[in-house]
Amino acid sequence: MFETPVGRLLSGPAAAAESGARAWKTHPVDWDLMGEARPAAPSRAQTTIERPVTVTGRGTFFGKSLRTLTLCPTDMEGWWFERTDLPDSLPVRCSIRNVWTTGNVVSNIVLRSGSPHNYIRMAEHMISLRMGMGIDNLLIRLDSGDPPLFNHGSTELVEALKGAGLRKVDRPAAYVTVRERVTVANGRGGFLTLAPPADPAKPLLAVDTAVDFKTAIGKQRIRFAVDPAKFAYGATARTNTSALKMLWCKTVGLLFADIRNLGYSFDNLLVAGRLGYWNKARLPHGGKSLEAVWHRATLDLLAAIALIEEGLFVGEIISYKSGHGLDVEMVQRLYQESLLTPLAPARA
Secondary structure, three states: OOOOOOOEEEEOOHHHHHHHHHHHHHOOOOEEOHHHOOOOOOOOEEEEEOOOEEEEEEEOOOOOOEEEEEEEOOOOOOEEEEEOOOOOOOOEEOOHHHEEEOOOOOOOOEEEOOOOOOEEOOOHHHHHHHHHHOOOOEEEEEOOOOOEOOOOOOHHHHHHHHHHOEEEEEEEOOEEEEOOOEEEEOOOOOEEEEEOOOOOOOOOEEEEEEEEOOOOOOEEEEEEEOOHHHHHHHOOOOEEEEHHHHHHHHOHHHHOHHHHOOOOOOOOEEEEOOOOEOOOOOOEEOOEEOHHHHHHHHHHHHHHHOOOOOOEEOEEEEEEOOOHHHHHHHHHHHHHOOOEEEOOOOOO
């Protein structure tokens, strides 16, 4: 597993993918948790939550306003968003078909369906829980398109779902994978590779994620198999930014409404300078903070994989210096080239 970083190239320069693969091979692994891997159970029933739960926090893009999410059980298949402030709009499904943009200054996945007003910003910090918690069906009601931003990543959402209980749905759970190993590259040495499970009889979602920033974050890399416990640990990680971008937002950025009203602070953001962090970094391991790579692996990467609507993805993922744009492009290519295939339950 994780021995072949690049598969059939779906997009991006071949030279950049090859360069990225060479760099990836020399990038040290800070924490390898694959020894704790637990296979998925393809023969299980679908699940939703037992009862509604509500969480509230300051807005992500309008930080002076309180925003509320209500996580609800549903008989609809998949994850859905419903804007309660837009009563005439239909629910928006968590699907690659509904991705509007991945942002510019503030990188994030924005979902939209129908009217341009019926959007959900920063969707990744919510939809990543579909993959991380393994809950098949959920309806999220929002009082605006601007979800709350929390001081501990998405921990509040993880705890809310845990407290809501689970209810089985009378439908078999669906799992999908890719037909072959495939790669997309971004031209800057970054690439993203998806591959079928190494052992189809014991399917799991295995992730190898590496980041490399020109700040105190530097090089970080982790390997793990996705399960609720690993996801809950990684989901405490905050979005990170550079001190230079933070300074820009507090000066030139004040000219732009979206930037001027951002709810970001030193509590809910990890700020990295060239030589050190501007605030306390979390999730240490081996004397080094791995907060940035845990955020990338759980709340960013898994969010894009959650856009696959036919079922929960199993297989192998290698992410090297990737981001929302490349992640979303990969899922789009999977659909354009019909590369997804159901995973049949193993016979006894």
